[in-house]
Amino acid sequence: MANLEGKIAWVTGSSRGIGRAIALRLARDGADIAIHGRSEGGASRAHAEEAAEAVRALGRRAICVSGDIARKDEVGAAVAAIEEGLGGLDLVVLNAARAPFKETPRLLERDLRMLVDTNLLGHVFCVQKALPLMEQRGGGSIVFISSLGSRYMNPQYPLGPMKAAMEAMVRQWAEELREKGVGANAICAGLVKTDSYKTLRRIWPELSGLPDEAFVTPEEVADVTAFLCGADAAAISGQTLIVDRGLSNRILRAPTTE
Numbered sequence: 001m002a003n004l005e006g007k008i009a010w011v012t013g014s015s016r017g018i019g020r021a022i023a024l025r026l027a028r029d030g031a032d033i034a035i036h037g038r039s040e041g042g043a044s045r046a047h048a049e050e051a052a053e054a055v056r057a058l059g060r061r062a063i064c065v066s067g068d069i070a071r072k073d074e075v076g077a078a079v080a081a082i083e084e085g086l087g088g089l090d091l092v093v094l095n096a097a098r099a100p101f102k103e104t105p106r107l108l109e110r111d112l113r114m115l116v117d118t119n120l121l122g123h124v125f126c127v128q129k130a131l132p133l134m135e136q137r138g139g140g141s142i143v144f145i146s147s148l149g150s151r152y153m154n155p156q157y158p159l160g161p162m163k164a165a166m167e168a169m170v171r172q173w174a175e176e177l178r179e180k181g182v183g184a185n186a187i188c189a190g191l192v193k194t195d196s197y198k199t200l201r202r203i204w205p206e207l208s209g210l211p212d213e214a215f216v217t218p219e220e221v222a223d224v225t226a227f228l229c230g231a232d233a234a235a236i237s238g239q240t241l242i243v244d245r246g247l248s249n250r251i252l253r254a255p256t257t258e
């Protein structure tokens with residue numbers, strides 16, 4: 001367990017999926033949590049409220065904030081709500097992602113803008129807005145959630161190049177934020193069975209033939225996130241840890257169910 005007692009964490013896109021598991025793990029380790037979904041109402045808000053209740057059941061404070069990370073004004077409003085509701089910020093997990101599943105030649109201009117605005121600029125907006133709060137508390141940690149698409153081509157997965165750009169950006173942040181006491185690292189996660197995996201499986205039917213051991217659970221990604229947020233990871237800076245149960249290591253002899 002990482003000792004995160006007294007820390008305040010914002011996990012973007014924590015209303016469901018991997019982000020939700022990360023929020024619960026950080027709460028178990030002692031942190032108060034800002035749960036974040038894209039929209040103010042509807043299913044997004046209902047999922048966020050449910051995740052916040054689960055955090056409270058662990059004895060930690062939780063608030064729900066919303067906002068599209070692609071919009072700097074909405075990110076600013078979410079961070080202001082965290083300051084008001086929880087009193088500051090120590091840990092930021094950049095987990096939210098949104099992307100079309102299409103081959104690159106078919107991407108419309110609006111697809112491309114959404115890709116870059118959400119998955120590149122959006123994370124930069126989050127760091128820019130969170131930084132003053134983290135500095136006020138003497139520093140903190142940023143963890144970015146990447147995917148194997150950052151280094152391997154996946155069909156109809158234009159999110160991959162955005163993840164590669166973010167892994168490079170994390171190296172930049174690690175140096176630029178060092179003197180502010182803020183650390184930055186990334187996790188490159190393997191395949192995880194979340195809502196977005198249902199779409200991936202449709203586009204990439206071979207995935208259905210993979211055995212369970214080829215998949216990482218949201219909780220396993222959360223465990224490594226908690227480690228990177230804690231004091232035991234103080235010597236790790238600007239790195240991307242691959243958390244994929246060895247899938248990429250044995251890519252030329254992929255496991256089969258036989």
Ligand SMILES: NC(=O)c1ccc[n+]([C@@H]2O[C@H](COP(=O)([O-])OP(=O)(O)OC[C@H]3O[C@@H](n4cnc5c(N)ncnc54)[C@H](OP(=O)(O)O)[C@@H]3O)[C@@H](O)[C@H]2O)c1
Nearest residue numbers: 013015017018037038044068069096097098147189192194
């Ligand atoms: N699933 C995988 O196999 C896999 C593998 C490796 C890495 N990853 C990475 O892990 C992260 C989480 O993936 P996931 O599969 O858990 O995703 P998911 O189940 O689709 O959940 C996405 C979360 O992000 C939020 N979100 C989406 N767009 C947003 C935006 N523009 N602004 C703010 N919040 C936004 C969603 O909020 P709403 O509920 O409001 O929509 C939701 O909470 C992503 O960065 C993904 O690339 C996933």
